[in-house]
Amino acid sequence: MLRDIEVHSGAEALAALQRALSDLGPSDFIAEVLTNPSLFGRVAVVSSFGAESAVLLHQVAKVAPSTPVIFIDTQFHFDETIAYRDALVSQLALQDVRCYSIDPLSQKRLDPARTLHLTNPDRCCHARKVEVLTRALRDFDGWISGQKRFQSITRAGVERVDWDTERSMWKFNPLADWSADDLETYRVAHGLPHHPLVQLGYASVGCAPCTSPVADDEDGRAGRWRGQQKLECGLHRNPNIIAASVA
Numbered sequence: 001m002l003r004d005i006e007v008h009s010g011a012e013a014l015a016a017l018q019r020a021l022s023d024l025g026p027s028d029f030i031a032e033v034l035t036n037p038s039l040f041g042r043v044a045v046v047s048s049f050g051a052e053s054a055v056l057l058h059q060v061a062k063v064a065p066s067t068p069v070i071f072i073d074t075q076f077h078f079d080e081t082i083a084y085r086d087a088l089v090s091q092l093a094l095q096d097v098r099c100y101s102i103d104p105l106s107q108k109r110l111d112p113a114r115t116l117h118l119t120n121p122d123r124c125c126h127a128r129k130v131e132v133l134t135r136a137l138r139d140f141d142g143w144i145s146g147q148k149r150f151q152s153i154t155r156a157g158v159e160r161v162d163w164d165t166e167r168s169m170w171k172f173n174p175l176a177d178w179s180a181d182d183l184e185t186y187r188v189a190h191g192l193p194h195h196p197l198v199q200l201g202y203a204s205v206g207c208a209p210c211t212s213p214v215a216d217d218e219d220g221r222a223g224r225w226r227g228q229q230k231l232e233c234g235l236h237r238n239p240n241i242i243a244a245s246v247a
Contacts, residue, residue, distance in 0.1 A: 018161045026056075026174040029160065031063045033144065033172050040170050041141025044068040046133065046235075048146075049085035050205040054192040055183050056146045056175055061092040069094055070136045070143070072235075073101045074128040076117070076207035080196040087193060100136040102128050117209050121225060125233040128207075133235055134167055142170025150179050150220075180220070206233070 021029055033043055045060050047053050047069055060067055071085060089097050102111075106127060110116060116124040137143055147158045164171040175183075187194070197205050201213030203220040212223040221231070 014161065014163065018159060021161060026178075027059050027063055029172075029174045030059055030144065033142070033170075033174075034060075034064045034067060042139065043142040043144060043170065043172070044070050044137065044140045045144045046070045046072075046137075048072070048206070049081055049088060049195075051195045051198050051203060052148070052183055053146060053195075054088055055178075055186050056144070057088060057092055057094065058186075058190055058192055059174070060144070061094055065093055066095045068140075069097045070133070071097060071099045072129050072132050072136070073099050074207050075101055075114075076128070076209055078197060078205065078208045078211075081205060084193070084195050091193070098136065100132050102132055106131070117207070121210060121228065121230055129233050129235055137167055137169065140169065142172065144172045144174065146175060147173045148175050148178055148183075 021032060024032065033040055045057070045067055047057055049057075049071060057069070060069070085097075088094070110127045111124065116127070143164070149158050158173050158176045160173050160176045162171040162173065163169075186192075195202070195205055201215075202211065202223060203214045203218075204224055205211055206224055210225050212226050214220065214223040225231070
């Protein structure tokens with residue numbers, strides 16, 4: 001399908017690639033991304049094993065269960081998240097899950113008392129998530145994310161095909177246009193388990209000290225960094241356009 005596309009830069013080029021993939025369902029979209037190494041290079045999946053992670057991981061497992069799945073262990077995850085990760089890996093038979101954490105020297109230099117999240121949550125996220133992900137993706141040319149437009153106003157413009165300017169690589173969001181109802185319908189149809197904290201009101205699950213349950217009338221990410229202006233951890237940036245053009 002994509003044999004006539006070659007990598008170039010420019011807004012028109014990215015739009016062409018987005019159109020080429022726009023009519024595909026998520027599984028076919030993922031298959032195109034993972035089976036076109038001449039175009040996209042080596043691609044990994046990045047998953048938090050959070051409240052909505054099972055659907056994307058199930059679709060990846062159907063297409064290519066040996067795809068590397070990167071999990072950033074911030075060392076502040078809920079115990080329920082770690083248990084959920086292990087259960088999903090087993091149920092979906094994911095073959096290459098890789099866990100990365102802040103290195104000991106950076107931990108000693110930046111957060112020896114493990115209290116940085118209390119005084120500078122942005123710096124904490126940068127050290128425990130952003131820098132760790134950059135290191136984890138060193139050997140890849142792109143990554144698949146679970147971002148969706150409905151999740152928050154900061155994600156309302158997410159495209160299925162993006163360019164990660166921070167790391168100079170592809171970024172793919174196969175479920176960008178899915179709704180919460182789409183996710184739940186798929187989860188039930190395929191017998192995928194809920195994250196254990198969902199039933200306790202956690203619509204979005206991050207690090208334990210910075211995550212709280214949400215009320216029914218709140219935005220799904222209202223429980224992240226509650227009471228602060230902070231909305232994102234920094235892993236996801238608004239992409240600049242540099243992509244592909246039709247030859």
